[in-house]
Amino acid sequence: MRIAPHILHVAQPVEGGVARVVTDLAAAQLAAGLRVTVACPRGGTLAYDLRELGCRVLRWDAARAPGHRLPAEVRRLAWLVREVRPDLVHAHSAKAGLAARLALRGGMPTVYQPHAWSFEAAHGVMKQLALGWERFGARWATRVLCVSQAERRTGHRSGIWARWQVVPNGVDTDRFRPEGDVAPSGTGPLVVCVGRLCRQKGQDVLLRAWPEVARQVAGARLVLVGDGPDAKRLRALAPAAVEFAGATADTATWYRPADVVVLPSRWEGMALAPLEAMACGRPVVVTDVNGARESLPADHPPVCLVPPEDPAALARALLELLRDEPLRTALGAQGRAHVLRAHDLRQATEAVTDVYRELLGLGTAQFAGPDEGRKCITT
Structure with missing residues (x-):
């Protein structure tokens, strides 16, 4: 034997x-x-x-x-x-x-x-x-x-x-799915970023982009989910309305209530967070680093992919999606189908x-x- x-x-x-x-x-x-x-x-x-x-x-x-x-x-x-x-x-x-x-x-x-x-x-x-x-x-x-x-x-x-x-x-498409528990998230348009709080994930770029989003979208909220070595520095950079949720064992509860999930990485191989978010039926905005284009459906619109280290482009992408609910719904359904098929x-x-x-x-x-x-x- x-x-x-x-x-x-x-x-x-x-x-x-x-x-x-x-x-x-x-x-x-x-x-x-x-x-x-x-x-x-x-x-x-x-x-x-x-x-x-x-x-x-x-x-x-x-x-x-x-x-x-x-x-x-x-x-x-x-x-x-x-x-x-x-x-x-x-x-x-x-x-x-x-x-x-x-x-x-x-x-x-x-x-x-x-x-x-x-x-x-x-x-x-x-x-x-x-x-x-x-x-x-x-x-x-x-x-x-x-x-x-x-x-x-x-x-x-x-x-x-x-x-x-x-x-x-x-990603586990049974664990990461549209249906299930959600984190308490209040009211107003919600943008969620899930990732280790470190230079690689680029949350500092997102925080520089956020004031323009908050200025143009009434009640818009940003939640950073995760912990890491840059937590103290990022808290010091963040506007008062930004929430730091800390690390969680079940990130799906934060993906599900999000109107948009964003990951402004400086480098990756292929990030898991966008795949998890799409599996939960949520639209994503990611930076054009290694693996990003391959993780998105081939016919995804350009708005979902922005240059790294570019707060202005990131703000424009978030604004476009937050203002277009039908587009967000379509992208969420497309993303879920893509992950089931390819990831x-x-x-x-x-x-x-x-x-x-x-x-x-x-x-x-x-x-x-x-x-x-x-x-x-x-x-």
Whole structure:
């Protein structure tokens, strides 16, 4: 009798979209009969959610950014790999990808998933160091798994030579649906932004855009859902009428009452929040960063996609949607249908498992055609 493959996920960070993806993958893989272990630091939501699933979680103390502790973090991870003896390691995000590839150095099948490139978040010398490492470290990844074609193109254009595979992000369309509980949200037009309060997500750009929206739309309200390192700074920037709802375990309750959901990111691979909002039948406005165009229906109007770092364009887009209820209704219905077709979580998790099967030689991987929701494209 063949023993089920053993997958070791290595994750840092342990909250936000990365934690959601790791938890969703672990749940699907356990249900499919795979053996799954996750190595991650304490804190955040990841370890708790995984243990609720019955998944084995090992403590791997690692800071979010590289630093003087990196050699010890690599040694600890190498020891965990020897103890776990997995068949395949799947490393999530830049820090885990750095440590895992240094620990393994191609010694076993290794999947590296950037979840947005680290060098897009850095400047100056740090940007060059991050880019240099991604170019060098690609040799130790059996596959570099991107969540959008745009993320893959950015890596390729930046001189990262890798065996690429693309699996677009998916969301749970049973959990994120139009029907269900809603957060207490008062009266008046409501704009909601869900995301970690940090530079990447661009809430400061939204706060600069908001006074113009509030001036032209009577009673308009903005709610920022989430927590993060920039919370204090953003509160200081925010007009009095902006509400900070904090982190919540059920973001769907905030998507549902929203007239518009906005995510003004500076960089992404493919953000989950717009997919979740569309699954809840809500119209979205996003910045034109990696994955944004691919996450929207092909015939979405231009108003839904704005340049990053442009408060005036963001304000114009929000005003146009807030003033046009029929358009919002149509976009909500279109977005829900699009996510059901192209970004359902089951499609995404099955596609990742197909990558494992291919790398472990467990049969021919099944790849969907270009018009299907499950996309794995190898170059």
